[in-house]
Amino acid sequence: MDTGVLWSLIGSFTNVFILTRVLQYLFKRTNLEDRERAYLVFFIVASVDIIGLYYFFHDIRLALHGWLFYYVPFLIMWLLKDLMEASRKKREREASNQE
Numbered sequence: 001m002d003t004g005v006l007w008s009l010i011g012s013f014t015n016v017f018i019l020t021r022v023l024q025y026l027f028k029r030t031n032l033e034d035r036e037r038a039y040l041v042f043f044i045v046a047s048v049d050i051i052g053l054y055y056f057f058h059d060i061r062l063a064l065h066g067w068l069f070y071y072v073p074f075l076i077m078w079l080l081k082d083l084m085e086a087s088r089k090k091r092e093r094e095a096s097n098q099e
Contacts, residue, residue, distance in 0.1 A: 012049075012070040019045045020078045034086030042079045046071070 023041040032040065049071045053063035 008066075008070055012066075013074050015049065016045060016071060016074040016078060019048065020075075020082075024082065034089055035083065038079060038082035038086055041082065042075060046075055049075075 020041055023044060024037065027037045027041065030037070046067075050063060050067045053066045053071075054060060057063050057066070
């Protein structure tokens with residue numbers, strides 16, 4: 001594997017990880033439902049990443065390529081993690097309400 005590709009993967013993972021966790025932390029203080037918050041964070045981070053890649057490459061094709069192959073897999077991974085966590089919390093709330 002090319003070293004440049006490896007560093008691009010590490011950079012995109014770090015970028016997505018930091019942005020999603022910071023936004024999740026900030027939005028926990030709002031009254032958004034967990035599922036809504038997960039989708040909101042996903043779309044904000046996706047938008048920031050695609051805009052940042054466009055300004056970095058100055059070309060929409062390169063930005064889309066980098067975004068689709070380096071950022072979207074990590075974005076989907078964190079979205080699914082947040083949705084699973086929201087589902088688990090909802091089930092726990094429903095179970096505690098039934099008791």
